[in-house]
Amino acid sequence: MIQGRNENVPYKGITFHIQTEDRGLANPVIVSTLFYKGMIINEERLSYADILKFDRLNEMIKDLIEELHRKVIFNLKNGLYDEKIRGFVNLLDEETLHNEVLRFFEQELLQGLKQELGIQIGEDTLNSLRKEIKGIGSTLNKETFLSLCALIYKRVEGSCDKEAFKEFIKKWSSTVGKAEKISKEEVKLKELMDHILHKDIADVLGESLTRALIDKVLRELHSSFLHKREAFDIIVQRILNAGIIQKRTTEEWRRQKKSLWTEKYRNILNSSIIHV
Numbered sequence: 001m002i003q004g005r006n007e008n009v010p011y012k013g014i015t016f017h018i019q020t021e022d023r024g025l026a027n028p029v030i031v032s033t034l035f036y037k038g039m040i041i042n043e044e045r046l047s048y049a050d051i052l053k054f055d056r057l058n059e060m061i062k063d064l065i066e067e068l069h070r071k072v073i074f075n076l077k078n079g080l081y082d083e084k085i086r087g088f089v090n091l092l093d094e095e096t097l098h099n100e101v102l103r104f105f106e107q108e109l110l111q112g113l114k115q116e117l118g119i120q121i122g123e124d125t126l127n128s129l130r131k132e133i134k135g136i137g138s139t140l141n142k143e144t145f146l147s148l149c150a151l152i153y154k155r156v157e158g159s160c161d162k163e164a165f166k167e168f169i170k171k172w173s174s175t176v177g178k179a180e181k182i183s184k185e186e187v188k189l190k191e192l193m194d195h196i197l198h199k200d201i202a203d204v205l206g207e208s209l210t211r212a213l214i215d216k217v218l219r220e221l222h223s224s225f226l227h228k229r230e231a232f233d234i235i236v237q238r239i240l241n242a243g244i245i246q247k248r249t250t251e252e253w254r255r256q257k258k259s260l261w262t263e264k265y266r267n268i269l270n271s272s273i274i275h276v
Contacts, residue, residue, distance in 0.1 A: 002061045005069045006207035017208045020069040032072045038212035100140035145176045196264045
């Protein structure tokens with residue numbers, strides 16, 4: 001089986017992961033998978049059953065892997081998967097990318113309105129709302145959030161219970177207030193993960209599974225714990241205890257990596273490159 005390709009690809013404000021791999025001679029197919037946060041958006045397949053008896057087969061398979069990988073990147077960046085992607089997340093235009101309030105509205109609040117209040121805003125109303133949102137500021141904070149909610153309520157008050165909407169605002173307002181602090185702590189920890197252990201784990205699991213595992217462990221920790229020094233040790237232990245790591249590595253590998261990662265972490269703290 002030939003080693004495949006893994007690559008993170010940014011598109012319209014979102015980072016996607018593309019993994020292209022050979023399934024082996026017993027199943028002579030190359031599969032390129034487009035992921036968003038560990039979820040499969042699309043798969044492209046290419047059979048090479050017709051070249052199994054050719055000389056230089058391994059070289060040909062490598063070329064086919066590269067060809068299919070490039071094709072999926074091309075398709076992504078040229079909008080061929082947009083319809084499928086929108087089933088998972090809203091794609092953003094250039095203006096929205098640089099406006100925190102619009103981005104929050106498109107990628108989070110719309111989904112919250114639909115799931116929690118059963119409100120689905122029509123496209124004409126959405127376009128009108130987008131224009132108004134641009135006038136309340138581009139930085140997301142409690143003030144702009146409340147202004148955003150006021151604009152939305154004007155459009156949906158006929159189909160929404162007022163008290164339910166108030167509860168919705170209360171819940172999401174606290175989320176907005178905590179978001180900046182939490183995101184900074186998560187960024188610090190993700191920087192540490194990338195700097196210290198990401199490559200070692202990716203050598204075992206591949207890029208997409210590594211990112212999914214790290215994100216899962218971070219999500220499981222309470223936000224108030226993320227700023228503490230012991231957070232790194234807990235994250236490392238949870239990663240090493242993960243079932244997929246236990247299955248694919250030896251006890252000796254885990255012991256050595258834990259020692260190595262801990263030493264790197266202490267060196268970073270001592271040199272004050274990254275403070276946690």
